[in-house]
Structures are given as C-alpha cells and as structure tokens.
Amino acid sequence: MTLLSDDALRALAAGGTVLSYVALCAGTWRVHRAREARVARAAAALAPAAAGVRPVLVAHASQTGNAEQIAWQTAQALHTAGVPARIASLSQLQADELAATERALFIVSTYGEGDPPDAAAPFVRRVMAGEARPALDNLHCAVLALGDREYQHYCGFGRTLDAWLSRQGAQAMFERIDVDGGDAAALQQWQHQVARVAGTSDLPDWQLAEPFEPWRLARRHLLNPGSAGGPCFHLELEAPAGAARRPDWQAGDLVQVLPPGDGERPREYSIASLPADGRVHLLVRQERHADGTPGLASGWLTEQAAVGDAIALRLRAHGNFRLGDNAVRPLILIGNGTGLAGLRAHLKARAAAGHGANWLVFGERHAAHDAYYRDEITAWQAGGVLERTDLVFSRDQPGKRYVQDRLREQAEVLRDWVARGAAVYVCGSLVGMAAGVEAALVDVLGRDAVDRLIETGRLRRDVY
Structure with a gap:
C-alpha cells in the first residue's frame, strides 16, 4: 500500500477542482422535487x-x-x-x-x-x-x-x-x-x-451490464476530407431486428462497442443522437498507432467493417452527463473534436424541448475542413436554439487558439451566464482541452465557486 504525502493529496485536490456556484433558477424547483422523490423511494x-x-x-x-x-x-x-x-x-x-x-x-x-x-x-x-x-x-x-x-x-x-x-x-x-x-x-x-x-453465502448474482447485441452499421460518412487531423466519421447504427423492446437512451449516454478479437474490453463512445432519430449516431476519429496500423475499435468502425455489417454494441446510461436537474437551466456546452457528439445530443434534446438558452463553444483545427455538423449548427443559430456560438479553429491564425482561450476572452459573458444559473457541460479530450477549460473556469469564476458548482451538479464532464 502506497501512502501519499499531504502535499500530494493537496495536489490531487487541486487537480480535481473546477467551476463556480450561483443561485438556483426558479424553474429547477419542480425537477429538484421530482429527483428528491426518486431518491426517497430508493432509500426506502x-x-x-x-x-x-x-x-x-x-x-x-x-x-x-x-x-x-x-x-x-x-x-x-x-x-x-x-x-x-x-x-x-x-x-x-x-x-x-x-x-x-x-x-x-x-x-x-x-x-x-x-x-x-x-x-x-x-x-x-x-x-x-x-x-x-x-x-x-x-x-x-x-x-x-x-x-x-x-x-x-x-x-x-x-x-x-x-x-x-x-x-x-x-x-x-x-x-x-x-x-x-x-x-x-x-x-x-x-x-x-x-x-x-x-453473513450469508447465497446472494443472487448481479446483472452488472446488458449483453452485447448485433447492431447494423447503416451509414458511414467522412466529415473532414483534407483535414490535417485524423479522418473523422459520422456513423449510424440500427438496433437488431426483432428486438424485444425499443432501444432507449438519453442525451449524454454512451455506447460500448466490442471490436472483433478484443475479448471483453469494450470501447466507449458518446451518443450523438436521440431515440427519436431512429438510430444511434456516433462521431468517431480513426486512430493510428505509431506503426501506422489503425486502432482496434476505431479502425473496425471507420474502415474494416462494411456498411450492413453487425457491430457488437450495447447502450450504457451515463447519469453524470445527462441533463437531469439541469434540464431547465441555461447550458454552456464546451468541447473539441469528436466531443461534439455528446454536445450534439444535448442540443437536439434542447431543441425538442423548446429551450433556447444554449451557448456552444467548440474547437477544432481548420474551419474549411473540421466544422462538423456545420449545417445543423447554422440551423440551430437561425432557429434560436443556440443563443450564442463560439467556434474556435486553432490553426486558422498565426498563433494557436483554443476553447479555453475563448472562455478567458469572454470572461464577463461567462460570469453572466453562470449568474443566470447556467450549467456547464464539457465533452472531448482529457489531455489539453479539459485541463485547459478547467484552468480557465477557475481563473474566471474562482476556485471556491467552482467547487460549489461541482457539488451541485452544475459542472458535468465526459472527457477521454
């Protein structure tokens, strides 16, 4: 057993801190009461x-x-x-x-x-x-x-x-x-x-996960031809024919994919669609190892599997990234790269619910090649789903700029949205983006306020 020093623990605490707390918006009361009722029933x-x-x-x-x-x-x-x-x-x-x-x-x-x-x-x-x-x-x-x-x-x-x-x-x-x-x-x-x-020996076995099922790869489309980054694909998968029940999920949930020859270690991807879309949508970047071979799961999904092939897949709830109590709040949606998948599902849910207080801050390399779902974002802007949109393309100017830089530039806007009761959802790269966004939020909003936002569930992250 390795014992960490007090300094190491303080460093660990600092590394996990992120965001600021402001008063709850009045519309959350009904959602909060419903959640309390569910928790009370479970506790009973x-x-x-x-x-x-x-x-x-x-x-x-x-x-x-x-x-x-x-x-x-x-x-x-x-x-x-x-x-x-x-x-x-x-x-x-x-x-x-x-x-x-x-x-x-x-x-x-x-x-x-x-x-x-x-x-x-x-x-x-x-x-x-x-x-x-x-x-x-x-x-x-x-x-x-x-x-x-x-x-x-x-x-x-x-x-x-x-x-x-x-x-x-x-x-x-x-x-x-x-x-x-x-x-x-x-x-x-x-x-x-x-x-x-x-004090017993006859507890029933737990069902820890649903079994994998053969979903059909129905569509695959390259989104970024000519990009300086790895090829990124929009995928659509259909549930197995004759399934006993209609597949159901919420914005924020994940799928687990089991590529051939990988035993029992599934790969997780954020779902970019809603059940109303009829299919599970994924946004997958093809990864390459140092020797040039494709990643096991991403290579299978983006290149080796043919359209029409069966993909071993199961849905997985991701309660920490669902809207939950934040469903009626303004949302600040921050992400980069394929992290747009999880943010897209939330924007679809907000559009369906008629909630227009949404601010998207999204980063990629070049606007000419990497503006994923450009037409959808434009339509959401025109239709009032997106109140504010900041697209940051890091290589479209001499000095590289990222989403965390835009947050610092828009510090007053960020403080105003949080004061309105906004929740912050971050989806994308753990290294670089997530750490940079965390530092920017702490710089703008303050460390203590950040901790309180985490404790009240107003900061949610799905980063990898």
Missing part, C-alpha cells in the same frame, strides 16, 4: 432491517455511473440479507460523519491519470487534504477500485483512498479489490466479500 428500499443495528455505509465516487450502479447493488444485497445499508456519494460525506461510522464499503472509480471523479474532488480537498482530518480508529472498511490498465496510474484514486483510510487508522475488512474495465472475476470477488459482510 434500504430502510434498516433490524432495530438498533447501525447501517453499513456504502459510499461511491462515480464518473460515468459504473461505481454508483455497483454501490446500489451492494447496498441492496446487504439489505436483502437483513443488513441495513445507507448509500451516499463521497461528495456528501463530512469528516465527522465518517469518523462516527463503524463499517463502510467504498466503490470508487479513477478519472484520467489517477484523479478522483469530478464529484469526489471536493471530498478530497475538504476531508482528505483538509487541515483537520478525522481519526478513523473505529472504522472497518473495504475499497473496490474501478480502473483501466491502459492508464499509467491504474486505479489511482482507489489506491489513494485506500492508503488514506489506512493512514487515518481505519481497519480493512478485506484487501482492496481492483477492477480492470469490467473484469467479471474481480466483481465476483467483491460480491463474495459483500456476502461475507452480510
């Missing part, structure tokens, strides 16, 4: 099963929803076995609350190169890296760390949290379990340990 299902027994805390830190899903399944399994459970996002936990807890299970993902998920960043800053850290001598706990071995700091945040809990005096009920992607064996090991905590 986990009500204590025996009087006088303190519940097991099941805490999650999720970026795309996997950790939260497993946390609910964990809590429900405990409850089914007669063990009361209380579920909470890591962002909701206070230091004194954690110090008073006797048993806890933590299910946490890692974002980027070892960072906490966005919603967990305030907990890192406030509790893990704060001045007054809790003594956890009475806490017995365990950590499930979700990650991806393709990243250098595999399960980095889960390892950091596990080390910090140990340093604060917590006792491990069992060793940390690391999950590479959707590793079924590791998840089964977690289920086995949860059953031991519950």
Whole structure:
C-alpha cells in the first residue's frame, strides 16, 4: 500500500477542482422535487432491517455511473440479507460523519491519470487534504477500485483512498479489490466479500451490464476530407431486428462497442443522437498507432467493417452527463473534436424541448475542413436554439487558439451566464482541452465557486 504525502493529496485536490456556484433558477424547483422523490423511494428500499443495528455505509465516487450502479447493488444485497445499508456519494460525506461510522464499503472509480471523479474532488480537498482530518480508529472498511490498465496510474484514486483510510487508522475488512474495465472475476470477488459482510453465502448474482447485441452499421460518412487531423466519421447504427423492446437512451449516454478479437474490453463512445432519430449516431476519429496500423475499435468502425455489417454494441446510461436537474437551466456546452457528439445530443434534446438558452463553444483545427455538423449548427443559430456560438479553429491564425482561450476572452459573458444559473457541460479530450477549460473556469469564476458548482451538479464532464 502506497501512502501519499499531504502535499500530494493537496495536489490531487487541486487537480480535481473546477467551476463556480450561483443561485438556483426558479424553474429547477419542480425537477429538484421530482429527483428528491426518486431518491426517497430508493432509500426506502434500504430502510434498516433490524432495530438498533447501525447501517453499513456504502459510499461511491462515480464518473460515468459504473461505481454508483455497483454501490446500489451492494447496498441492496446487504439489505436483502437483513443488513441495513445507507448509500451516499463521497461528495456528501463530512469528516465527522465518517469518523462516527463503524463499517463502510467504498466503490470508487479513477478519472484520467489517477484523479478522483469530478464529484469526489471536493471530498478530497475538504476531508482528505483538509487541515483537520478525522481519526478513523473505529472504522472497518473495504475499497473496490474501478480502473483501466491502459492508464499509467491504474486505479489511482482507489489506491489513494485506500492508503488514506489506512493512514487515518481505519481497519480493512478485506484487501482492496481492483477492477480492470469490467473484469467479471474481480466483481465476483467483491460480491463474495459483500456476502461475507452480510453473513450469508447465497446472494443472487448481479446483472452488472446488458449483453452485447448485433447492431447494423447503416451509414458511414467522412466529415473532414483534407483535414490535417485524423479522418473523422459520422456513423449510424440500427438496433437488431426483432428486438424485444425499443432501444432507449438519453442525451449524454454512451455506447460500448466490442471490436472483433478484443475479448471483453469494450470501447466507449458518446451518443450523438436521440431515440427519436431512429438510430444511434456516433462521431468517431480513426486512430493510428505509431506503426501506422489503425486502432482496434476505431479502425473496425471507420474502415474494416462494411456498411450492413453487425457491430457488437450495447447502450450504457451515463447519469453524470445527462441533463437531469439541469434540464431547465441555461447550458454552456464546451468541447473539441469528436466531443461534439455528446454536445450534439444535448442540443437536439434542447431543441425538442423548446429551450433556447444554449451557448456552444467548440474547437477544432481548420474551419474549411473540421466544422462538423456545420449545417445543423447554422440551423440551430437561425432557429434560436443556440443563443450564442463560439467556434474556435486553432490553426486558422498565426498563433494557436483554443476553447479555453475563448472562455478567458469572454470572461464577463461567462460570469453572466453562470449568474443566470447556467450549467456547464464539457465533452472531448482529457489531455489539453479539459485541463485547459478547467484552468480557465477557475481563473474566471474562482476556485471556491467552482467547487460549489461541482457539488451541485452544475459542472458535468465526459472527457477521454
């Protein structure tokens, strides 16, 4: 177990910070009440099963929803076995609350190169890296760390949290379990340990994901001929014929594609369409390795698979990037490259709902080649769906300029939109764009305000 220094924890906290808080708009009240009702119904299902027994805390830190899903399944399994459970996002936990807890299970993902998920960043800053850290001598706990071995700091945040809990005096009920992607064996090991905590051996297996199905590649169109960047394609996929139910998803959701010969490691892509479009739309850039060979998934989707071929695909909800409570707010949609896919779905949803308070800030290389969905954007501008549009093409002037530069140039406009109650959605490159946008938002809006926006769900990111 690697123990991080206090300076390292503070650096981790700084790396996860982003955006500013302003008053809620009045129209959100009904949406907020509906969400509270849903949460109350879910919590009722986990009500204590025996009087006088303190519940097991099941805490999650999720970026795309996997950790939260497993946390609910964990809590429900405990409850089914007669063990009361209380579920909470890591962002909701206070230091004194954690110090008073006797048993806890933590299910946490890692974002980027070892960072906490966005919603967990305030907990890192406030509790893990704060001045007054809790003594956890009475806490017995365990950590499930979700990650991806393709990243250098595999399960980095889960390892950091596990080390910090140990340093604060917590006792491990069992060793940390690391999950590479959707590793079924590791998840089964977690289920086995949860059953031991519950004092039973007959918990039912969890259905952690829908099975892959053969969707048909119905259309493929190159969007950027002559571009200095990699070729970028608009793809359309049709659901399997005779499906038992109509496929359903929301703006912000993802698909997982399993390319041939890749075992059980799916690739994720943002959905660029709505169910009303009749097909799943994707925006995929063809990646090339150093030796010139195409990326396994992107090469399959953009070149090797023929139109009409079956693509192994499943839909995946991405609750953190859905509109949710932000559905009636003004939206600031920021992205670059293929990140326009997730923003396009949100703009389609806003157009369908008649909400026109939308500001798009999008960046690519050259306007002549890389202005994806130009006609749609022009139509949204003319129809009032886009109140403001800033398209930033980095190589169309002597000095390179990016979306983060435009945000700084429009600092007063940005502050005004946030004051109107706007939520900020960021989609695209983790390295470069996302970090640059984060720094710009903090520069313009202030660090403390940024943390409050994260905590209230008014900053959402889908970056990769």
